[in-house]
Amino acid sequence: MSTKDNMLTDISAELEKEFGAHGTPEREQFDEEAYAFYTGQILHEARKEVKVTQSELAKRINSTKSYISRIENGSINPSVGTFYRIMNALGLKIEIVKPIA
16 A cells, blocks of 8 residues: 555556456457566566676677566566576575465
8 A cells, every 4th residue: 555645546456447356358469468567577687687788698698688688677578487596697596485375
């Protein structure tokens, strides 16, 4: 929840009003674009943290600088395999944690 002009706002309701209910094509498209943007931000920050250029990362995964740029800008969402290759090329690991029941 957030406040807008001192009014309490339910973010889920706002998203539903703007992009449709879960399961609708409009909402699915919004979710895909949001995931792509978020993934791009994670990879961008990880790359910057280890001080690797887009060109160097592209060489490490046998890709192009423009492909890395499109991922970081959220224009495209990399496959899971590409995501893992990028993380490995940056010397990072991915940990899948089972939620506590």
